[in-house]
Amino acid sequence: MFDMGVVSVAADADVSAALVVRHARIAREQFLEIDMVTDLYVTRCEEDARVGRNEAHQGEFAHVEVAGILGLTEAAAQRMIGLGCDLRWRLHQVRDAFASGRVDLAKAHALSAALANVSDGVLAEIERRLLDGADRTSTTRLKDRARRLIARLDPEGARERRRRAGADRDVRVIAREDAMAEVDGLLPAEGGQILAGRLRAMSFDVCGRDPRTHAQRRADALVALASGRTHLECRCGREDCTARTDLTGEPRGVQVQLLVGVNVSTLLGLDDAPGYLSGHGPIDAALARELAADTTWKRVLTLSDADRARLDTGAAAGTILGIGRALPTPETCPEDVTARTRKRLWEQTYRPAAQLAETVRIRDGACRFPNCTVPAASCDLDHTIPFDHDDPACGGLTVPDNLACLCRKHHRLKTLGYWTVHQIGQGRLEWSDPSARTTITDPQGPFADAVPNDDLRAGIDDELLARLTDAGTLARLNYSPAELDLDYLLESRIPPRQRRRRGYSPRHLSRDNVTDTVPTIGTANDAPPF
Secondary structure (H helix, E strand, O other), X not given: OHHHHHHHHHHHHHHHHHXXXXXXXXXXXXXXXHHHHHHXXXXXXXXXXXXXXXXXXXXXXXXXXXXXXXXXXXXXHHHHHHHHHHHHHOOHHHHHHHHOOOOOHHHHHHHHHHOOOOOHHHHHHHHHHHHOOHHHOOHHHHHHHHHHHXXXXXXXXXXXXXXXXXXXXXXXXXXXXXXXXXXXXXXXXXXXXXXXXHHHHHHOOOOOOOOOOXXXXXXXXXXXXXXXXXXXXXXXXXXXXXXXXXXXXXXXXXXXXXXXXXXXXXHOOOOOOOEEEOOOEEEOHHHHHHHHOOOOEEEEEEOOHHHHHHHOOOXXXXXXXXXXXXXXXXXXXXXXXXXXXXXXXXXXXXXXXXXXXXXXXXXXXXXXXXXXXXXHHHOEEEEOOOOOOOOHHHOOXXXXXXXXXXXXXXXXXXXXXXXXXXXXXXXXXXXXXXXXXXXXXXXXXXXXXXXXXXXXXXXXXXXXXXXXXXXXXXHOOOOOHHHHHHHHHHHHHOOHHHOOOOOOOHHHOOHHHXXXXXXXXXXXXXXXXX
């Protein structure tokens, strides 16, 4: 019996190995088929180009030919051509894995769909991470991993794609055989989870003797919701039915809860790590903040990998150490806190954010040195008061009132001290040459001479209008308790030397108490740093 068991285990191992080899061989054959279909499509495009057909219509009937050759539907043939084009011109790492048999046709399709709209700048990195272990991962897991990676590595792209996808939301009722109908739809993630949670909760309104299955009760709950009812009637037919009722004897309504997990650093705007919507999976940081704006919060304390290494604890990865009490919705939503805290971080970062850089270039229009006409797009962004790399809070913040466009030559001239410059407000610069003669330059951007629209101010009380533009009014506002808690968390995450002093303002700096620590600028032929 023991010998037979050994033989059985060996046979199983042989079968498993043979199955892996056979599956990889089939995958390689699938790749060759997709590649040949792509060759046919390219050939038809080239033929259409030679006869002068519009590029938008070249190869438009290739899928009909493929469908006829392989006995497929035209939709299936189109999917094959689409996958082949993705593999040939965009997903190079997936192509290599498919060609070697490490992923099969189903996984190639899943990866192609998941990476369809990923930004080119992060595509290669996401491909590499997804393919690591893909041969042992299901298509469902691959898609889930893709959503996580995209939300983490391409947060702006994920948010924009979510907004575009939301425009395609729809619900359809399609007639089917046997007097049945099929409900098909596309909903935002949070909407889908609300609907699923409501149907599930309503399905438990009945007593244990209800004759319907759980699936049938969910279907009936959907019809009940559409009929304006908030509960599902029990069909047990018994007078002693124990279906859930309130004190008045009426069936109780149900409440649906959405569970969203998000890092506190993401709520604070310190990063764009993805959140997690229970029942759906990863969501982008912006959506997580939107959902957190009107919710009950609970603090969940976990240990990171770095914490575990430092504490030398044996706790497993992702261990939850504790969950705090429920907290009411803060008076200020996470989006507003994010904007404020992220603004502080950007002000103390040497390289201007893309939006800030664009704002300064549009404002200035050209190099701000007297009489220079080099376009702003070809200029460096210079900190008028030099940025303090050792302690960013102590000098030269990265803000519009401390940035100006300078061509490389005049940037070096200013940095080396031959000329000096001061910001005097409204984007105007006061230059002093070596002989102490001053010249004032104004912004030359496309909106430098914009005519104010008085109609926008018509009917607004003068006192209110003054308050709308008074920075002092904003400074006098008190923080809510929730904001104070978030500020504490923010301050606890930033080293003391990098914290911005309370009440600090760029106006408090002068040339006498600021040390110029800007690195030496290179030659005129160097590429601009921004």
